[in-house]
Each structure stands twice: as structure tokens, then as C-alpha cells.
Amino acid sequence: MSGVFAAIYSGLAWIGSIVDPLCGPIGVFRWFASGTLFACGDTGWGDEIAYGFLVTASLAIATLPVGLVIGFFIALGKQSEEKSLRLAGNIYTTIFRGLPELLTLFIVYYGLQILVQQFLATLGYEGPIEINAFVAGMIALGVVFSAYCSEVLLSAFKAIPQGQYEAGDALGFHRGQTMRLIVLPQLIRIALPGLGNLWMALLKDTALVSVVGLPDILRQTGIAARVTKQAFQFFGVACILFLILAMISSVLFSALERSTKRAEMSR
């Protein structure tokens, strides 16, 4: 099993090295920064920063589906007729929207560590345990994202008139079909601007995971800054990289919005 994962990983790494926008064959650092501190390879910090860029982007992309799915189900729970389900959903949102993201991250990171340690101690293993920062970051950011996401989706659900569900009943759809064929397409269209904002917030929150040791943009540039004593340059590059990520995603989101709105009548 691990062989399969290794093969997938090396394949992905190869594709990544080809399309790497910073240090790949057509990378920015490779062409414009050779001979400076940002050169790729052993002479500069370009490849380390490029790796951090990849880690940041993949953390955000890996967190998105987790947060969306959890958020969708919590939104469903919060608009249910069952009181206890609504209450449970509201507790979830209140807690994870109210806690600072950094604190959530620490709670998840150290909490997981303690839990795993206790679990392994019952199995008879006593030793140091290190939780993967990527996984901890994914859980913490996913939980926070889902709390916000459920609110966005809830208000989108409220914007869909009851008649749409009745139309689904009239066509003889069962509940799953109504949801999938009638409600979801409209839900996505209504919720997309809100989800775009959440995605931007998620992208920015990934920088926090560097605090627990994930080698993302901020950590890699931070190491480079400490070693070279050129802190302003390196943190400036970190800011620019985050800006680039934000720009790419705003372009993608406006394209998405246009494509979901193509069915609407143009006025």
C-alpha cells in the first residue's frame, strides 16, 4: 500500500517540478533571480520558497473540500425542523467562529498529540509522538472554514423558495434527487460570492500553520530571513506570493461566477 502512495507522490512531485511557477523550467526565480539570494538550487533560497509556495497552496486546496462538506451538513442540520439538530449545529458555529484560528490550531495540534499519546500508551507504546503539522492544520482550518461555510450556505438555503422543493415533489423526485438536481445548482450560484470570500480567508489563514512547523511560504521565508539577515526582502517576497495566490483565486472565482450565471437571463 505504501508503495502505491510513494508512486503517486513521486508522480505528483514530477508534475509539480515541471509546472512549478517559481523554480521550474519556466519559473520566475530560475529566469530572473539567478545569482541573487532567490536563485534556485544550493546557492539561493528560490527552491525552498517554491516548496513553501507549493505547501501553502496544497494545504488550502486540501482543506477546501473537507470544510465544504462539513459546512454543508452543518447547514443542513441548522435548517432542519429538529430542534436538537439545530442546537448542535449552532453550538458548533458559535465555538469555532468565536475562537481565534491560532488557538484552534494549537488546541487541535496539542490535543491530537495528547489523544494519540494516551491511545498509544494504552497499547503499550511509550515514546515521543509528533503530529503531522499538515494534518493538524487541515483539521483546524477545515473546522473553522466549515463553521463560516455553514453560515453562508444557510443563508443561501433561505434564499431558495419553498416552491422549488415542491416542484421536486411534483416531479416525483425523492429528497436526494431534489437536493442534487434542483437545490444544489441554485445553492452554488447564490453562495459562490460568500464562498469566494471564505476561500480568501482560508488562504490567508494557512500562514498560521507555519507556527506549528509546517514548511509553508512564511516558514521558509522566515528561515531564509534568519540565515541571511535580509528579513525585509524575504518577508516582502512572502507578501507578494500571498498576493499572487489571492489574485489567481480572484480570477478563478470570477470565471466560476460567470459560468454559474450563464443560465440566468441577461438583462
Place this chain on the structure above:
Amino acid sequence: MSIAETMIPPQAPPPAPPKPYTLSRFFGSVFLGVWLALGVGIFLTIANGWDPEKFSRYGPSFLSGLGVTLTLVVSSILMGAVLSFPVALGRMSKNRLWSWLAYAYVYFFRGTPLITQLFLVYYGLGSFRPQLESIGLWWFFRDAWNCALFTFTLNTAAYQAEILRGAIQSVSRGQHEAAAALGLPERVAFFKIILPQAMIVALRPYGNEIILMIKGSAIVAIVTVFDLMGETRRAFSRTFDYQMYVWAAVLYLFMVELLRNIWAWLEARLTRHLKR
């Protein structure tokens, strides 16, 4: 032909059909049970691990951390509000240069993480130490607290400028025209007619921004400012007691919920003339 001689006696309505035990009810009870178990578990671990000595040692430092967090948030929000005015005016200005500059400012501070901005100021400006010393500003940027305050002010000014701009532009054109028709000078029209209406629109986003700042202020702990988060980290690193994080979580949740409720009340109160 028969005539009904007696009325049908009044009867109680038929009993409501029993509610079926649905799947959502099952899930609701399960999730509520999970929350209850978590709550009880946390309470029990705190009750079992209760240590008066620890409480007396770290309780005051938690309170001072809370004070630092609140001071930081309040002062940066207030200074940011002052700074956001020219930025918002720049965003709405017809002058290309001003509007472009304001746009770039807002885009930079909203597009990058707060923690990166903080590092850029705290560590980054250290590279310019000789220059800063020569203009006599080094004493300011040497201190982590000042850097945090500076960064947070700039950051929240960008967000507040967007809130302000959106709110001012949401006031309908007719209001401007009505003020002009009454012969009011532009200044008076702005302060007496446009701004009060804009502020009602801006109230809720302002509340959200304050909450975001309270939550965002936790990151100053990383640059050695001992706010609530910093005190928590210090206490945790000395005791390795997980409870410390639970206490911090409770305090943060309390702050945010309190503010949210105050804001809901404030909004209901200030918009009561708009209710229909």
C-alpha cells in the same frame, strides 16, 4: 323530517398524532450527546486537575494578558478608524493617482495574511536599522508591542476603509440630490445626511471587524507580546497542562460572544425607526 333536538356536546380535539422518530431526530440527539460529553469531559478534567497553586500563579497573568489584548484591539481599531477616512475618500476620489494609491494600499493589506504583515514590520524593518536610527524612529520599531500596534492599525484601516466606502456608496443618489435641492453645502450634506445613514449600514460590518481583530490579535503572541494568547503559551510551556488552552478558549469565546450580543442589541436599538 326530523329536527335535531340536542346539540352535539363539545369534545376535545383528537390527540395529535405521535411524532415519528426520524433520522434527523436521531442525529440531533447523537450530536447533542457528543457536545454534552465533550462539555462534561472538559469540566471533569478541569475539576480533577484543579490546582489552586497554579490558579493563583497563572490567573493574574491571564488577566493581564486579557488587558493587553483588549488594549491592543481597542487602540488599533480607533486609530484605524481615523486612518480609514482618508483611505476611503481616496478610494472614492476622482483623481486617478489617489484612487490608485488607496486601492493598492487596501489590496495589499487585505490580500496578505496579518501574520506576514506583522513579520514584515517586526523582523523586516530591522534590516533598515541605520536608516531608522538616523531619522529617530528606531526606538518605536524596536519594540514588539509598537510594531504590533502599527501593523494592526494599518491592517484594520484597510478593512475599515472598505466598509466605510461601501456604506457611503450604499446611500442612494436621491439623498445627495435632496440635500443639493435644499441648498445645503456639500460638507453639511455629507456630515448630516450621508454619513449618519451610511453608519447604520456600516454598523454590522464594523462589529465583524472588531471580532476579527480580537481573534487576529492572538498572533502577536508569536512576536513575543504577552497578550492572552502569549500568556497562555507561556503557561503551557511551563506546566504542559492542556487546561491552559481551554481557559484561553473560554475567555476568547466569552469576549466574542459578549461583543456579538452587545452589537445585536445596539443594532436593534439604532435601527428601531426603520422597523415596519
